[in-house]
Amino acid sequence: MAMAYMGAGCSFYCLLYYNRHFQYYYLGNRISTFNFFKQRMRKQRTSLSFSVRRHFIDEFFFAKRGFINKTSQIIDIGGKRDKKRGLFNIDSYGAKVIYVNLDPRSKPDIVADASNIPLADESCDIAIMGELLEHVAEPMEVLKEANRLLKKGGVLLATTPFMYPIHADPYDFGRYTENYWLEAALKTGFSKAEIEKQGTIFAVLALAMQHLFLAPTTSSIGIIFKKIIRRIFENPFLKILMWLDKKCKAESLQAWTTGYGLTFLK
Structure with missing residues (x-):
């Protein structure tokens, strides 16, 4: 009998505790008990939630964030200020970012072709190209332009697909191997190149x-x-x-x- 009363008491105590907990949670965050459980059960979104390819793109840029500081002058060629894909967001690092895009609907700072950007020589510390180079007919011309814009010691960070579906944006021109990119880096004036395979x-x-x-x-x-x-x-x-x-x-x-x-x- 004593054990039964003890069990009932514990249950009553737990009920009061959880009621207080949920009431506090509701008052503090304006959500119901049901939504509390819903939020707890919801899976954390990762880059894989978008796509396997996006997972590798995000992984690459997050790994390179050490190049970025608040005084960096960054140019994002082909990037979008809004409606970004994936989890990496260059704007979150407090640096000045200039967006260049041929499509005015993306609301870039500069509407221009990636091979002819109206900015002064050596005006940027970092150039970013996320999945851009497959969409240009002459990748080396775009790399030359990025080299022109970068200061001495500046860095170009780019990703490009290989075994990936053809996708027009508005056009898809090619897939290039590791050897091509090494040769392209040398021919366009870069002093050092590192090529990372993204997946097996x-x-x-x-x-x-x-x-x-x-x-x-x-x-x-x-x-x-x-x-x-x-x-x-x-x-x-x-x-x-x-x-x-x-x-x-x-x-x-x-x-x-x-x-x-x-x-x-x-």
């Missing part, structure tokens, strides 16, 4: 799987079926493939990659 064959498979699930479906049955299959299979297989990607040491499997991260020093 397992990342390529994960990327292909994501695009398979994202393929458009018109029938309502197809949409429902795809959602069920995606919920059951996509996340587990994605995690397995990305885990294998990190463990992969075989040179033949490393010959496959989603793209490259480029660090060119002037």
